[in-house]
Amino acid sequence: MSRTINIEGVTRIEGHARITIELDDQGAVRDAQFHVTQFRGFEKFVEGRPLTEMPSVMARICGICPVSHLMASAKACDELLAVEIPPAAVRLRKTMNLAQLVQSHALSFFHLSSPDLLLGFDSDPTKRNIFGLIKLHPEFARDGILLRRFGQDVIALLGGKKIHPAWVVPGGVNDPLTAERRDKILEGIPAALDIARRAADWLATVIDRFPNEAAVFANFPTMFAGLVNSDGQLEHYDGTMRFVDSQARTVAEFSDPRQYTQYIAEATENFTFLKSPYFKPAGYPTGIYRVGPLARIIVAQSCGTPAADAELQRFRAKLGRAPTSSFYYHWARLIEILYGIETIEKLMRDPDALDPRVRARARPNRNEGVGISEAPRGTLIHHYKIDDHGQMKWANLIIATGHNNMAMNRGVKQVAERFIHGDTIPEGMINRVEAVIRCFDPCLSCSTHAMGQMPLLITLRNAKGEVLDERQRD
Amino acid sequence: MNASGTKQHHGNRVYGLPAERGALFIGYGNTLRSDDGVGPAVVLRLAKEHSGSAECLFLALQQLSPELALDLCAADRVIFVDASTQVPAGKIKIRRLGVEDPHPGRPFHTSSPEAVLGLTLALYEHAPIAWSVAIGVSDLSLGEGLSKEVRKCVDRLVRHLGHHVTRWSGANPAGGKENSHGNA
Numbered sequence: 001m002s003r004t005i006n007i008e009g010v011t012r013i014e015g016h017a018r019i020t021i022e023l024d025d026q027g028a029v030r031d032a033q034f035h036v037t038q039f040r041g042f043e044k045f046v047e048g049r050p051l052t053e054m055p056s057v058m059a060r061i062c063g064i065c066p067v068s069h070l071m072a073s074a075k076a077c078d079e080l081l082a083v084e085i086p087p088a089a090v091r092l093r094k095t096m097n098l099a100q101l102v103q104s105h106a107l108s109f110f111h112l113s114s115p116d117l118l119l120g121f122d123s124d125p126t127k128r129n130i131f132g133l134i135k136l137h138p139e140f141a142r143d144g145i146l147l148r149r150f151g152q153d154v155i156a157l158l159g160g161k162k163i164h165p166a167w168v169v170p171g172g173v174n175d176p177l178t179a180e181r182r183d184k185i186l187e188g189i190p191a192a193l194d195i196a197r198r199a200a201d202w203l204a205t206v207i208d209r210f211p212n213e214a215a216v217f218a219n220f221p222t223m224f225a226g227l228v229n230s231d232g233q234l235e236h237y238d239g240t241m242r243f244v245d246s247q248a249r250t251v252a253e254f255s256d257p258r259q260y261t262q263y264i265a266e267a268t269e270n271f272t273f274l275k276s277p278y279f280k281p282a283g284y285p286t287g288i289y290r291v292g293p294l295a296r297i298i299v300a301q302s303c304g305t306p307a308a309d310a311e312l313q314r315f316r317a318k319l320g321r322a323p324t325s326s327f328y329y330h331w332a333r334l335i336e337i338l339y340g341i342e343t344i345e346k347l348m349r350d351p352d353a354l355d356p357r358v359r360a361r362a363r364p365n366r367n368e369g370v371g372i373s374e375a376p377r378g379t380l381i382h383h384y385k386i387d388d389h390g391q392m393k394w395a396n397l398i399i400a401t402g403h404n405n406m407a408m409n410r411g412v413k414q415v416a417e418r419f420i421h422g423d424t425i426p427e428g429m430i431n432r433v434e435a436v437i438r439c440f441d442p443c444l445s446c447s448t449h450a451m452g453q454m455p456l457l458i459t460l461r462n463a464k465g466e467v468l469d470e471r472q473r474d
Numbered sequence: 475m476n477a478s479g480t481k482q483h484h485g486n487r488v489y490g491l492p493a494e495r496g497a498l499f500i501g502y503g504n505t506l507r508s509d510d511g512v513g514p515a516v517v518l519r520l521a522k523e524h525s526g527s528a529e530c531l532f533l534a535l536q537q538l539s540p541e542l543a544l545d546l547c548a549a550d551r552v553i554f555v556d557a558s559t560q561v562p563a564g565k566i567k568i569r570r571l572g573v574e575d576p577h578p579g580r581p582f583h584t585s586s587p588e589a590v591l592g593l594t595l596a597l598y599e600h601a602p603i604a605w606s607v608a609i610g611v612s613d614l615s616l617g618e619g620l621s622k623e624v625r626k627c628v629d630r631l632v633r634h635l636g637h638h639v640t641r642w643s644g645a646n647p648a649g650g651k652e653n654s655h656g657n658a
Contacts, residue, residue: 063536063537111540131596134593134596134597135596138596138597141597142597142598145540145541145543145544145597146544148540148541149541149544152539152541161536162535162536162539163536163537164536
């Protein structure tokens with residue numbers, strides 16, 4: 001008799017989801033499905049809008065990572081204008097993109113995932129959250145607040161406000177940096193770097209305490225993908241898109257964003273609005289790959305900044321060149337925070353940081369443009385087509401969480417296989433199903449352009465589709 | 475403990491915020507939803523008219539987020555200014571705010587004044603005395619700008635709150651409006 005388990009409303013992720021686990025006649029897990037049930041449809045309703053509006057419109061996809069959409073959208077628009085944006089604008093965009101990465105990773109690590117690590121995966125779920133963390137480890141929570149604040153302050157100092165800044169525009173940015181704002185950004189660097197170093201030191205000492213989680217948290221070989229710079233180092237704004245296999249050997253790479261369609265295709269499943277991108281040459285579902293912090297530090301040879309490279313060295317000494325467990329996304333996030341802070345400092349200390357030439361102006365010169373950048377959760381692709389008047393005719397967005405969709409589904413299945421042994425849903429299984437998804441830090445608002453929220457429900461069904469057990473977590 | 479097990483000093487402000495406790499004026503709302511932007515409009519006017527006040531900090535925000543705890547822990551008083559559909563349009567309702575116990579049911583990246591005060595107290599063992607100023611609105615349609623009746627509210631409220639800015643900062647406002655009691 002086959003059965004199905006539904007988990008509805010996964011907590012501590014950006015957005016909400018439902019999970020179904022199907023059992024076969026022998027009670028073994030047959031399949032697991034991560035349902036994303038919201039839909040907003042930005043690709044459709046931007047049709048007819050002028051391209052100049054795209055960065056600001058697309059930033060509204062998400063209140064958590066609007067900067068990421070600003071970047072990819074503006075880059076696609078740069079392509080439509082066929083302009084090379086001024087070097088100062090590139091530096092400023094990079095700075096804002098990294099500030100976004102720091103604040104988003106800080107939220108993910110310190111406030112969403114650290115309760116699992118500090119309080120234990122099997123601790124009381126009503127206390128295993130940020131508020132339980134504040135009670136037991138207030139300094140850790142304060143560190144997270146301060147680090148996130150640093151990233152948000154950098155965004156506000158550059159763009160005028162923390163959420164949905166209208167500063168990144170097609171052709172560059174609309175305002176050069178002043179010495180006063182640069183100095184304020186630099187003022188925050190030492191404290192931010194100190195917090196990131198402490199957090200990385202702490203994680204390195206406790207990472208071995210979770211062998212069971214590391215073993216089943218989406219621990220399987222896949223390809224990894226992400227941007228690298230011309231030296232093969234970590235890159236988040238521009239560069240070469242590289243696919244590597246599970247041993248970090250390069251499988252494919254391309255530098256022209258418009259070539260992405262040769263390597264990435266999208267499948268759809270009837271149980272979710274979240275698309276399933278896959279590596280096209282390998283086909284679906286064989287072409288599974290992962291993106292995001294772990295993928296990026298596997299794809300890159302090195303980071304290119306001292307503290308991040310030292311931490312990457314410690315990471316690789318312990319786990320090897322390409323660990324296959326998604327549990328290590330947490331550590332990768334801290335490496336990227338270090339890299340982000342160090343690189344922001346480097347960019348701000350550039351002699352030309354205050355260059356007033358920050359925008360190239362042009363009319364539309366192409367009818368099709370693609371922008372690729374790295375969002376905190378992974379590679380972000382905006383692909384636009386316009387008419388001769390610059391009005392949007394078509395758009396396609398491939399979002400970081402989407403790239404990871406297949407890996408998340410397989411990760412949920414792997415956890416379920418480990419914990420489901422009967423007709424009921426054990427608490428430990430619920431905790432870990434949530435936690436494996438949180439490793440990817442999915443942003444469902446981005447990936448489906450979701451709106452609203454839903455609770456978590458796990459339903460166990462037999463072969464006839466009858467509900468055997470159901471657990472809900474609000 | 476924190477990542478290193480060391481105690482972190484958190485009493486002073488970072489990133490250009492005042493090191494000593496003063497007063498905070500926080501206006502929040504979506505400026506692209508017409509009257510919903512009244513909170514930021516009030517606070518931006520106050521900031522402009524009282525730019526010489528070193529003891530008062532003016533923040534115009536889209537929404538309240540956890541990082542606000544860093545500002546709140548450094549303040550003795552805070553006034554939250556927001557649009558409300560629970561108050562008749564064109565009217566203003568002022569009330570003292572309590573502190574809400576932090577609870578996991580609330581999304582961490584959005585908050586209410588009471589919740590962010592509770593978070594501040596939990597994190598930093600201090601929360602300022604707080605008031606809510608709710609401005610009755612009726613037009614929340616897409617677009618920038620305030621309706622006529624809400625604009626009048628802004629004028630009244632800026633005069634009223636300006637008095638507090640002057641009193642709390644002990645400095646003359648840059649705009650020279652010293653006797654600006656006004657009845658909210």
